[in-house]
Amino acid sequence: MPSLTRAEATARAALLTVDAMEVDLDLDRGPEVFGSRTTIRFTCHDPGGRTFVDLRPRALHAVSLNGAALDPASLAEGRLVLTGLAAQNVLEVEATMGFSHDGQGLHRSTDPADDEDYVYGHLFLDAAPTVFACFDQPDLKAPYTVAVTAPEGWTVLGNGGATVTAPGRTELATTPPLATYFVTVCAGPWASVRDEHDGIPLGIHARRSLGTHLREQAGHVLETTRACFDHYHRLFGIRYPFGEYHQVFVPEFNAGAMENPGCVTFRDTMVFRGAATPDQVLQRSNTIAHEMAHMWFGDLVTMRWWDDLWLNESFAEYMAYRAVTEVTEFADAWVEFGVVSKMWGYAAERAPSTHPVAGSPAPDALSALGNFDGISYAKGASVLRQLIAHVGDEAFTAGVTEYLRSHAFGNGELAEFRAAMEVASGRSLAAWSAAWLETAGADRLAVEHGVLLRTPPADHPADRPHTLDVAAFAGGRELARVDVVAECDRTPVPGLDAVPPGAIVVPNASDLTWAEVSLDAATTDALVEGLADVPDADARAVVWVALLGAVHRAEVDPRTALAVFAAAWPRETSSAVLSRVALLVTTQVVPLFLPPAEQEPALARVADAADELLARAAGIRGDAGSALAVLAARVWARTGSDTDRLRRWAAGDGIPDVLEGDDDFRWGVLRRLATLGRLADDEIEAAEAADRSLAGSLAALGVRAVRPTSAAKEWAWGRLRDDTELSNHAALAVGGGFWVAPDPELVRPYVDRVGDLLVGMSARMGDDALSRVVTAMHPTRLVEEATATASGAILARADLTPGVRRAVVDADHELREALASRRRFG
Known part of the structure; x- marks a missing residue:
């Protein structure tokens, strides 16, 4: 189906004003389809003109324009042409629509914990026509009046406040003008906590099986929500304009969250089933604040x-x-x-x-x-x-x-x-x-002999002024910090001449500007002994980003980054740095940039560092010690090779107290056992039986896919290729384990088949979902020239959708970065 072009959108916006949208959805027709009736009232600024309405139904039953019936057979490629428009028009459409399983449109999911069904609308970027007829572009905003029929016992939430008018029947209050991609309906037997703040009704909701966790965490979620509302009201002087404010944690969500006015949807993994580290709670709080900011930036304007x-x-x-x-x-x-x-x-x-x-x-x-x-x-x-x-x-x-x-x-x-x-x-x-704003690329910043060097990218030259600081550290102390405005390519930095040799010199130390930092050779040499003692967390983060970026650019040996990790990471205090750096070292530096023979020894060094952090955590009382223990145990669980210890941990023996009963942690341990080829089918089945949750079901798929056997890889490939009911998250779980293989020969036969797989999946999965699966299914982990050739062949295909092509471009680039590094460093 054609994607709406900007030229088409401009012409349609000049012709029309959408005055009102009335949508009536019947969600009580079983698990596959739902009914959709739409009334669109719109003004035509050139009476007699023609346009088209966007609609992608399973079956179109009836259409009328200004009382005259139109032929449903005239619908072609998602567009229904409207001719002979009056100044004032009423379009009525009745259709049967299909529930999706890819996180786009109206997604329906069954919770294996209790077999309850949940529905939520995610109409970004162009999925609205799969739910109701509309003029689907961001500048044809209109008020929406939505009514929903749902199974009795379900709660219906949406952009407007809900009123139950009869058993199974809910009407939502008419909204202020909304873009089509912000409209949502969330329906199911939700567990809910409600509150009120500053005249704004608040609600947080999740699947019933997460109800206990939701209620336990509701206080913090609501506290963050209230604080952010007060902050934005003070900052903008404009009150929140959309009535009630619901935050719904929904299953199998593609993104982190979506800013639907009055009814924000979040990935439900943000309702933590087990231990949550400070960086995880921060990410949830930040996501709450981010989506609320959209109420002004994106929703209001x-x-x-x-x-x-x-x-x-x-x-x-x-x-x-x-x-x-x-x-x-x-x-x-x-x-x-x-x-x-x-x-x-x-x-x-x-x-x-x-x-x-x-x-x-x-x-x-x-x-x-x-x-x-x-x-x-x-x-x-x-x-x-x-x-x-x-x-x-x-x-x-x-x-x-x-x-x-x-x-x-x-x-x-x-x-x-x-x-x-x-x-x-x-x-x-x-x-x-x-x-x-209008030129791509990041400048490079470096300090040499007391001068800050600014190097614009050759492909995207621009004269970008930078307001930043440069700091120097040694012996656990800050030796100098100089504020700089770099308006040319060479800017003197006074005061650095007094910094002794061997100091760690950090351009952009407070991380105030956008530029890739290049560390000088003396600073890089000093990181193993000195990075952990740098007293400024921002500066340490800048150093880590610079170091790992240099690995990707083939400027620093990945073994150097591993050595810095082994020395500095166990002494780090920032939860965000601990979590993210460990993730990047274990998922990028080791598997992509180190040769296969060095990977398991490198993981052993990471596991030793995790043990150091565990020992350190044991000496710290309270929440701070528990948080470090969780971070350390998670890293050891994905890198350790002591199978006896892994089995004890899987049984809950010897793990930090804070992780007792943590099903997600147990699945992480089982995944490592499976990766090592030490987990049998009956053990996976027993683990699944003990955790009947959606998270457990997805984790089991990943564990099965990661096993180092030809049978496991054939099973995983077949599920991705043939299972038309495979949800977006299930595909991610299977794809995320497929390429993990100690023997590359297990997966080499599949490299040349990836393009056909992705094209086949695009027939049943939208770009928003599939582009994420591409990241998992691109053979980046098989860092070989033959893989690059196969990747180039995928990009040469003419049958890739735009989202798939973009995801392949990015994965291909990461593969070629790894190849360049291996060529240089061996």
């Missing part, structure tokens, strides 16, 4: 077209970290931003798919999917921090507020935002915007 996605995501990302830093217990949240979000963003900048923050080409809706990446999120947020350094926080806040007020319930674009900021700051931002 929506980008006119997808090329201005940054007006949604960059602002929400920046505002979220600002909020959690200022009003929650996570005063060091920017450390997590640096080591998680920015690491993601710098990887996106290195890839061939890099693009500007703003104005990235999006000729059609599906092509925009690839721009939901670390550039639109992390780089955009970093650029906003630089904008504040450029114009001042007062002018920034005033400009943002004016932009929101003047475009409320409408749409905006870069030029309009920039105009508001120029009025507020009293200066032209044309050159600044061109360099920072």
